Amino acid sequence: MKVSDHIRNANGKTMFSFEIVPPVKGQNIQDLYDNIEPLMEFNPPFIDVTTSREEYIYVNKGSGLLEQKVTRMRPGTVGICASIKHKFDVDTVPHLLCGGFTREETEYVLIDCHYLGIDNVMALRGDSAKHEQYFKPVNGGNHYAKELVNQIADLNKGKYLHESVDAKHSSNFCIGVAGYPEKHLESPSMKTDLQHLKDKVDAGAGYVVTQMFFDNQKYFDFVKMAREIGITVPIIPGIKPVAVKRHLQILPQVFSLDLPENLVKEIEKCTNNKEVRQVGVEWAIDQSKELIAAGVPLVHYYSMGKSSNIRAIAKEVF
Numbered sequence: 069m070k071v072s073d074h075i076r077n078a079n080g081k082t083m084f085s086f087e088i089v090p091p092v093k094g095q096n097i098q099d100l101y102d103n104i105e106p107l108m109e110f111n112p113p114f115i116d117v118t119t120s121r122e123e124y125i126y127v128n129k130g131s132g133l134l135e136q137k138v139t140r141m142r143p144g145t146v147g148i149c150a151s152i153k154h155k156f157d158v159d160t161v162p163h164l165l166c167g168g169f170t171r172e173e174t175e176y177v178l179i180d181c182h183y184l185g186i187d188n189v190m191a192l193r194g195d196s197a198k199h200e201q202y203f204k205p206v207n208g209g210n211h212y213a214k215e216l217v218n219q220i221a222d223l224n225k226g227k228y229l230h231e232s233v234d235a236k237h238s239s240n241f242c243i244g245v246a247g248y249p250e251k252h253l254e255s256p257s258m259k260t261d262l263q264h265l266k267d268k269v270d271a272g273a274g275y276v277v278t279q280m281f282f283d284n285q286k287y288f289d290f291v292k293m294a295r296e297i298g299i300t301v302p303i304i305p306g307i308k309p310v311a312v313k314r315h316l317q318i319l320p321q322v323f324s325l326d327l328p329e330n331l332v333k334e335i336e337k338c339t340n341n342k343e344v345r346q347v348g349v350e351w352a353i354d355q356s357k358e359l360i361a362a363g364v365p366l367v368h369y370y371s372m373g374k375s376s377n378i379r380a381i382a383k384e385v386f
């Protein structure tokens with residue numbers, strides 16, 4: 069079922085959803101199942117599965133020679149979506165990236181998703197690859213998420229990349245896109261970033277999932293500004309519980325966001341990461357309760373593949 073239909077059918081009741089990351093190549097999918105299982109009690113209408121950018125690795129060829137190879141360390145997004153859908157009878161949402169994919173490859177992934185009965189896809193640009201300073205699409209790839217939304221919306225109308233296709237049947241994907249309550253790090257201003265979000269929605273996105281934030285007021289202000297410029301689709305808040313002390317540096321650096329002073333103080337008092345996890349869980353519980361009281365359609369949790377802290381939050385909140 070489409071995410072937009074799940075939201076409509078919930079009749080204003082806030083739902084629980086979460087995102088997982090595919091295992092690193094060579095790992096067992098059972099570990100992923102073991103982390104999903106304890107969360108199914110909270111009836112997620114869908115589970116998101118991320119896609120990772122390709123990266124360079126260096127293979128030792130002996131005699132001091134290193135060969136550079138391009139690889140994707142966490143492949144399998146669509147396969148994982150299909151297996152989770154089948155095993156847990158839940159909708160899954162694969163993340164599709166512009167970065168690292170030609171439009172042709174994207175079309176094949178979309179066709180796979182359609183054949184697998186996947187009704188939703190999240191359309192994202194992706195970050196710049198680790199070896200690049202700025203985002204660069206591959207030759208023949210989409211540059212911005214909006215172009216990817218256009219491609220998916222075209223496919224929904226039976227319009228394939230090559231006009232020679234005699235389309236007798238079309239897909240009907242519900243498209244999610246990313247929004248940034250504290251502005252995307254590359255954007256010159258909040259206003260510009262919001263306009264680009266509106267462009268994605270106008271191109272056919274049916275809902276927005278936000279980047280993580282730790283101060284609910286940032287989300288409430290963002291939703292207000294989005295509504296003022298005519299973005300009417302659901303805006304789902306994304307929540308990540310802080311789990312390790314290093315997050316104090318990593319989260320602002322990677323996601324260009326602020327951590328509230330009270331949260332920083334509580335984390336700094338912790339003498340080990342077990343205590344940090346507890347602070348993170350309690351903060352996320354308070355955030356979730358306030359968001360639910362404000363009537364958000366879902367609270368979406370970034371699990372990073374580990375479920376124990378998300379379960380601790382969900383038990384208190386849902």
Ligand code: FAD
Pocket residue numbers: 117118119120121163165191192193194195196211212213214245246247252253254255260261264268277278279280306
């Ligand atoms: P876009 O919407 O294309 O925006 C990127 C930047 O370009 C913004 O600054 C925007 O303002 C600007 N822009 C947009 N259009 C134009 C234009 N026409 N001209 C000039 N500037 C423009 N990353 C992954 O690698 N894998 C994932 O699975 C993944 N999942 C995510 C899930 C969520 C909910 C979120 C919030 C992020 C996720 N990301 C993921 C991270 C995301 O890929 C990065 O934040 C990326 O840098 C931007 O992606 P986007 O889709 O928002 O890009």
